[in-house]
Amino acid sequence: MSAEARVVNGAVNSWKQVIARADKAFAGLSAEQLQKEVAPGKNRLIYLLGHLTAVHDSMFAALGLGERLHPELDAIFLSQPDRAVETLPSVTELQAWWSAVNARLTAAFAGLTAEDWVQKHALVSEEDFAKEPDRNRLAILLSRTNHVSFHLGQTVLART
Numbered sequence: 001m002s003a004e005a006r007v008v009n010g011a012v013n014s015w016k017q018v019i020a021r022a023d024k025a026f027a028g029l030s031a032e033q034l035q036k037e038v039a040p041g042k043n044r045l046i047y048l049l050g051h052l053t054a055v056h057d058s059m060f061a062a063l064g065l066g067e068r069l070h071p072e073l074d075a076i077f078l079s080q081p082d083r084a085v086e087t088l089p090s091v092t093e094l095q096a097w098w099s100a101v102n103a104r105l106t107a108a109f110a111g112l113t114a115e116d117w118v119q120k121h122a123l124v125s126e127e128d129f130a131k132e133p134d135r136n137r138l139a140i141l142l143s144r145t146n147h148v149s150f151h152l153g154q155t156v157l158a159r160t
Contacts, residue, residue: 004114011117011138012109015145019102022052022148025155026098031091038154045158046091047082048151053098054078056105059144062122063137065108070097112137 001009026049034046043051054073060066076085089097117138120129129135 002114004118008112008114008117008138011141011145012106015109015141016106018145018148018152019106022152022155023099023102025152025159026095029091033159034091036158038158043082043154045155046088046094047077048155049094049098050077050088052148052151053094053101055144055147056101057097059105059140060108062140063108064122065105069101069104073097109141117141 026045029045031046034049035044037044038048050073053070054077057068057070057073058078060068073089076088088094118133118136120126121135121137121140123140124132124135
């Protein structure tokens with residue numbers, strides 16, 4: 001295995017570990033538990049679950065991996081702050097969507113080569129990518145892995 005492939009493998013394995021930790025943190029939480037705020041007046045755990053699902057769903061388009069599963073989540077969990085939308089999807093729906101989105105992403109990652117990972121992602125123009133080739137698919141994976149880790153920390157603190 002080349003050095004580049006080992007680096008990519010490490011990044012994908014890190015993604016898998018963080019997703020597994022988040023799965024464990026969110027699994028089995030009741031609707032009542034998901035109403036808990038990460039801090040007084042801040043996001044509720046249910047909002048974080050929906051937010052992370054929407055962000056991960058957006059990765060399909062950003063990475064050129066196909067159509068999104070739930071673009072409708074953007075209006076609830078990306079464009080609006082928590083509590084701005086009166087009715088959220090059910091806990092059962094959100095947990096199922098979280099699992100489906102991450103399973104499909106992880107499966108798609110397995111089909112990408114190290115060369116694929118260093119290609120331009122869809123959120124950067126050709127001109128900007130020529131100037132900054134580090135704005136690639138791997139950068140999206142790394143930033144989204146860090147994003148989950150950040151919110152996972154909030155989730156763990158809220159549950160204590």
